[in-house]
Structure formats: C-alpha cells, structure tokens
Amino acid sequence: MWDRRRRAVRMVCLGALFLFLSPGGAEAGRVRGTVVDRAGKPAAGALVWAAKLSFLEARETQEATADGSGAFDIEVGPGDWLVFALRGDEGGRGGWGSIAKVGDGKDPAPVAIRLGAPTRFKGRLLDAETGDPVTQGRFALDDARLLEVDAQGRFEAPGLDLTNHEAYPLCPGFERKRILFDTTGRPDAELELRLPKAGKIVGRVLDEDGKPIAGASVGLRTSGSIFSGSALWEKCSADGRYSYDGKPFGRTGRLAARAPGYQDQEREDVVALDAAVPTEINFTLRPDPRKGSTATAKTVAKALNRRTVxxxxxxxxxKPVAGAVVRWDLLVSSDSVPETNSDAEGAFRLENVPDAANVLSVMAKGLAPAFPPVESGGDLQVTVELKRGVTIRGRVVDEEGKPIEGVRVVPQIDNPKPNWAGFVYLDTLQAETDRDGKFTLEGMPENVRCDVVAEGRSAARQRPLSPSDESKNEVVLLGGGAIRGRVVDPLGNPVKNFRVQVGIPKNAKPGDPVGGYFAGYGGTGLAFTRNDGEFTISGLTAGNIHRLTVIAENFGAGVAERVESQSLGRLKPADDLTIRLGVGHTLRVRVIREKGKVVEGARVTIIQNEGRGGFQWGYSDSSWDDSVTAQANAMGWAEFPNLAFGKGTVVVRAKGFSRTRLEWVNDEEEVDIFVEPESRLAGTVLDESGKPVSGSRIMLSWGNGEMMNILVDEKDGRFLADELGSGKYSLNVIPSAGPALYSGSVDLEPGKTVTEEIRVKRPTPAAARERK
Known part of the structure; x- marks a missing residue:
C-alpha cells in the first residue's frame, strides 16, 4: 500500500503509521509556509488547510488564506498535520517530507506548496432504486475536503490530484460506502454514483458508572485513507448519544467506540433491518490503564489481567545499550502500541501490557534486533542481548540509471514467533537514500530482505540484499504502474458507468509478479464514468500481472486475465485492452417460514465471494466483496434481475427469524430459503469471584464453517445473541489475550431462549521472576 502514499495516507499503511502517527504534546502551535503557482510566483488568496493525521478519529482541519506574498499562518493543536492549498482550479499539497509535527512547544519548519495544473472533478449521486438525485449530503475526499451535494445530487472538487482516490458519501438514508476512483490523465473527470438505501444505528457511549465520556466517538475501523476514512467516525453529544447513518441493510457488521483515556470497544453484531426504526447499540468503555494516574492504572491493570515487563x-x-526501542509484540510503532526506550543504563520498563505469552521487539541502531519470548504469569524481568549485525550498502536508481533521492529502504525478516508465518518490518532500522541514491543499513540480521519505496514509483518488495557485495545491491525503481483499457457491452458499444476490480490471475504461476496494490482494488473496485468507456488504473506496480473484472449495471461481468501494468509514462493505447461485458444473471430468492408462509420485508444480500468456505457473521457479510441487497416483497420474493455474477453467497436477515445463508454455485435463477423463529442465547461470563472478565467475548461456531463473536458486557458480564438458528453450537469464551477460558457446547431450539451461566478461571499471576 505504500504505492499510494503520493496522494493519501492509508490507515493500514505501515510507513504512514510509524512515520506520521507519533504522539503529540499538549500545546498548540502554528503551521506556517508559502504557496506559489506553477511559475513560482506567490499564490495570493489561495485557500490553505491543514488536516490532522489522526487515526480512527473524526476529521479535524484548520484553514487560512495566503496573503499577497503567498504566506500563510494556521494555528493548530498538537499532532501531525498535512497541508493542502487551492486557488481556482489549481491545487497542491506539502510533500511527505514536510509533515508539520506540532508539540513540545515548538512550531514545525515552514511548508512550501507549489500549485499544479488546473483540474475540476465533477460528480453526481443518484438513488440506486429510483435513479433520482440524492438531494442532500456531503462527499468526503481523501484530501480532507467535505464537498456539499446540491439539490441535483451534484458536487465539484477543483484542484484534485490526477491520480487514484478514495471517498465516502455522507447522505442521510443512504449507504456510507467506500468509493475508489481514478482521475489519472483526466483533468475534467466525472463520476456518477448510485447509492443504495441504508439504515441508522443509535445509542450511547458511557463509562462504567453510566456517565457520558467527553470526546467519545463511534465509527468503523477499516483500512484506507485517513482523511476520507475520518468520514466513518461520528462524535458523541455531551450526553453520550450518537447517531450513525448509512449502515447497509441486512448485513451484519462492525462498529467501534473510543474515547481519550479509555479502551476501545468494538461490536461485530451490528445490523440495520428497518428503515423506520434505528438499531440501538450501546457501548460501555473501561479506563485504559496506560493513560490514567499511577494509582488508577495499577487498579485497572490488575482488573484487566495486565502486568509490567x-x-x-x-x-x-x-555493556548497556541506551536508546533501544522496546516494543510489545511485533507491531509497528504507533501511539496504540506499548513502547519505550532504554535509558543510559540500558534499563527499560513496559507497564500495563497483557499478562499473556508473547514476544518483545527490541531494536537499536547498529545492532541486530532481538525478539525474546516473554511468558505469562505476572510481572517479569528480562535481560536482552543485542548482537552485532552486518552493514549493507546499496544504491537506488531509475530506469535510466539516475540516482533517486529520498527513497525509503525498510528491512524485513521472517516472523520470529515460532510456528508463525509472514514477516516483520524492522521499522526502527530503516534507511533513506541520499542525493546520490545511496543508502546504508546497519545492524542487519541474516537473511534480511527489504521493501524499497519511493513516492510516485513502483515499489520493489522483499528485495534480497548482499552484505558482502555492494554491486548486487543496485535497485531499479520503475515509474508508478498503471493499466489503460476500454469497456464495451456485448455488442461492442462503449459502456459509460462501470467498476474495475483488480485481482491475482486465476492461472498465476509460482514466481509470477502479482499484487502490489491497495486491497480495496480487489473488492470495492474503481468506479469510472466515461462516454467512451475508457479507464486508467494507477497505484499499481509496473511489470506485475493482474486479473481485471469489470462490473456494470444490467450486464454480466467482463474479465481479462494476465494483464501487465506498465510505467505511467509508457502506457499502451486504451484499444489495446478491450474488455467485453456479458449478459447479466437473474436470481429470485423466496424467503419462507413454517407452513410455507412467506416473510415479507426480509433483507436478502448476494455476496460475490465464489464459495471460499467458512463464514464469519459480522465479517464475511461486511467485507469488501462485491454485493447487492434487495427486500422481499409481499410474495416473499427478493428480485435480482441483472447480476454481474452467477455464484456467491446468499444471506437472509429478518427481524425475529434465524439468520441464514446459502451457497449459490450453479447460477440457478430461483431459490427458496427457509427461516425459522429465532433462537436466542443469553447469559453471563464471570470469574471465580463473580466479577466480569474484561475484554472477553463469546465465539460461537456451527454448521459448515459458520461462526460469530458476541461481546460480553464489561460491567456485569452479560451477553446476548439473537437471530440464531436451531441446532448444536460450539461455545468458547475468548479473553482479550491468551487461550480460551472455557469450551463447551449448547443446543438451541426454534423460538426459544437458552441461558448459560458460565464461570471461568482467570490465569493465576506468578511471582515476578528473573529470566535471562
């Protein structure tokens, strides 16, 4: 995902997290700088706004107007800020090296912005059911702008970068869905979007005493751009109430609550079924032991089964190593990961970490990293030895052999946890190329590989480097990768509105260069509106091969296999890649209950996941896979007259009935789905002393790989699961960290509630001990 840093910070972008999301101080500061036009002259009157790089929080911006000399001065709070500017149709932003870090009573260095060529992006929002304009709302862009939608559903964004983008529509009564689009090569790009109707979630966020929490917010955790993603979060009112509009009908999904000084809480069982009656979801947050007073922290830490390492x-x-980074687990640095630095005597202290077996990540410049295991069982003292590593030198150049300055070289190693797959980034030990394109990595362990990443270029990932032969360490970075093509209907006519999904070819061979793009490309896809059916997808890795799937209303999907992306400056003509759409698929789903009666109003969703196996309610039905939802009519039929795909998963939700799914694999045109009166599972999870186990959840599993997670109330240990089918379920109590606390089973009957009173035994903390 680093490929896309040139235009927006990605929430799960590793580089973004450890470079930009450093904790700020408590003092406000000023972001200053200048704006010039393309000729380098002062851009007097330019609108300048600073957007805070705040992860999982509502949007925060401050703005000012450039004076006659192009200078601006913006007062902001503590944190990291990215600066944008706009004059007329010309836009620009500060570079990634000029992130304004405000805190500790110091103002950041001045930010210089040069405006680009004029662009004007235009869009229109329509009701997916009626085709009528969506007459009110806003469109949240990844440059932190909120565009107003007029009475005709139209909006405009002057000065938008010519690249790939992410946005979210915020329109009352309509789905708050991720929109990916690409304006590469199109300064006058347009986009027409059809939005499905959606429901509303309401409730309160309170502390354990039932009082509202200042600064609380509710939203959805996901990857993507921080700035457009801020549209997924809503601040609570003074009495703790919130209203979250735009939840898709009939699809179980997640919703989280967070507040300063408190632990986040996430629900996975949130669903909207009735347009007239909002779903009520309440949250109870517990204090975060890492952010309270010492006395409070110790009390809370004990209750939460935490300890000090x-x-x-x-x-x-x-000899002691000063300044070493000591971090809990293998996560990259952010303000949510327990982390500290060793002092002059080499001593460190990590407080309020989970009392569960894990590893520490220990890194220091010039020394090889270490990942010592830590056992559970109370407070623990360890001595960690960092051995000498090797020094690796190399050089990064472009296609013409010219050096590239400012390239990040980020080392990685295989996952050091026993029996764990994947890899781990050594973010603290990364290097950056100088003006000659040279870099030096110190303290490298054996078998290290590197991701080589530069703004506007295709990344080189998992590149092996030689510690003994510098000549083997010249890395060539190609320009940013892209694909250009054209979409036509079955008769060969251009298609105006469509989406393109990017995936790995079905016939990919071992060693084929694949991947290297934002994950949302694969499910959400990129939306295009063009009379000539042409598209350009940027944000790819040049030279990699892809599977393109095109989806358009009233047509079957069109597919192109093994499509190679080229450098942006060397794109082939659109007519070299023509993707022809097929005939649409038809499906009618009838929802019936006992005695053959129909269920009017049931929500039926078709998910294009092609039978991957397994189904987790709250995840599989709210993922990025393409989907479409309809409501059953008075005859019990939900109609899908023109689907782009002919197989997937059918999910049915109806209030008071069992949640049900069916694998649709043979392109049938009609199916019946039986639902029964809902079974309910209620009860409590308490420890030996009758107290709730903080952070625990119930995991139910049944049938052919189905499962769901149920939150256990932090205050009284109660839980409730509804809309279940009859049958035998496996039941496990899962703590916030560590193995299951309880395993059992439960039998449910239609229309009945089963109550389970579960007592679990907490892990017994052992006395602090020394392990070397």
Missing part, C-alpha cells in the same frame, strides 16, 4: 538491554560485550 522490565529489564535491561546489553550488547555482546554485556
């Missing part, structure tokens, strides 16, 4: 960092000569 401390010790000393030494080198191979047993």
């Amino acid at each position: 401390s010790g000393t960092i030494v080198d191979s000569d047993r």
